[in-house]
Amino acid sequence: MGAEAAVTQLRRGAVEHCVLALLEDEERYGYDLVHELTAAGLVASEGTVYPLLSRLRKDDLVATVWRDSPAGPPRRYYALTRPGQRALDDFRVAWTGFAAAVETILHRKHQEDR
Amino acid sequence: MTTTARHPLVEDYLRRLWTEAGRLPVDQARELVADIEEHIATALPPDSTESEVRNALERLGTPTELVAAAAAPDQPQEPAKKSFASPGGAIACLVFAEILCILLPVSVPLWIIGLVMMARVTVWSERDRMLGFVGLGTGLPLAFGAVFLSTAIVTSCSQVYENGQLVSDTCGGTNWVAVTSWSILLGYLALQAFAIWRLTRSARRR
Numbered sequence: 001m002g003a004e005a006a007v008t009q010l011r012r013g014a015v016e017h018c019v020l021a022l023l024e025d026e027e028r029y030g031y032d033l034v035h036e037l038t039a040a041g042l043v044a045s046e047g048t049v050y051p052l053l054s055r056l057r058k059d060d061l062v063a064t065v066w067r068d069s070p071a072g073p074p075r076r077y078y079a080l081t082r083p084g085q086r087a088l089d090d091f092r093v094a095w096t097g098f099a100a101a102v103e104t105i106l107h108r109k110h111q112e113d114r
Numbered sequence: 115m116t117t118t119a120r121h122p123l124v125e126d127y128l129r130r131l132w133t134e135a136g137r138l139p140v141d142q143a144r145e146l147v148a149d150i151e152e153h154i155a156t157a158l159p160p161d162s163t164e165s166e167v168r169n170a171l172e173r174l175g176t177p178t179e180l181v182a183a184a185a186a187p188d189q190p191q192e193p194a195k196k197s198f199a200s201p202g203g204a205i206a207c208l209v210f211a212e213i214l215c216i217l218l219p220v221s222v223p224l225w226i227i228g229l230v231m232m233a234r235v236t237v238w239s240e241r242d243r244m245l246g247f248v249g250l251g252t253g254l255p256l257a258f259g260a261v262f263l264s265t266a267i268v269t270s271c272s273q274v275y276e277n278g279q280l281v282s283d284t285c286g287g288t289n290w291v292a293v294t295s296w297s298i299l300l301g302y303l304a305l306q307a308f309a310i311w312r313l314t315r316s317a318r319r320r
Contacts (some may be wrong), residue, residue: 030149031152032152034153045173045174045179046174047153047174047179050180050184051146051184052183053149054149054184072156093287
């Protein structure tokens, strides 16, 4: 597996939890979420975020509500649900442990050399 | 969503998305298209330039990618799973059908497969597809017609000799039919070359 493919695999699992994290403090509308995730380099093509949001909603991890926008038609806003918050908390713990473990192994050689 | 006229490229993109989304459950397809429409309406103000439209659509990803992401959450979101209809396959089938036009048992099936692929390939815009049908889809019938016609012309001319003297010749002189048919043929071949170049280029770009 090439490095890029490996990162793609990792990214897939992480992105949906990043969406939950982005919604932790505030509601956001779809376009805004897509923008943040793309700017962070987490998604390759913007459009694929929408199927992901739709899945999160079906799994009851986020909820949607229509709100008037200052200009143009009403927008659909996404908000974190209680199960969503729990999933995010769990992922945070799991990710921190996982990232630390990977980090240790990846840089083992450098530390031995020193 | 929006009632203002949309850019033709956006219309074309949404049409391809609808076609691709046909393999999703209706509710899911409708939701995906509505989300993407809303995204485009937000991303592109009505006075966007063509290059802004192109950029925004490119960043969105191809309709095939989006539908793949919606259909198979656990599958890698690689662009486009290979379907039997490939752009190269469509072009190759139609070209070979034309070259082998006289061998009807081979050329007709090839031609039909080529046409079906041409209709199904999703990387092409509607304009490209029309070019494909007009430039390449007409290849077999026209080539077959041309072979038939040229045989008829050749056999219809006659030279009658009496005592070694040519007394009647319907083959000589400037044959305007031949000149016209050659010009049409060259023009048509140029159209075909253009169609192949254009279709290959748009298939590579996406």
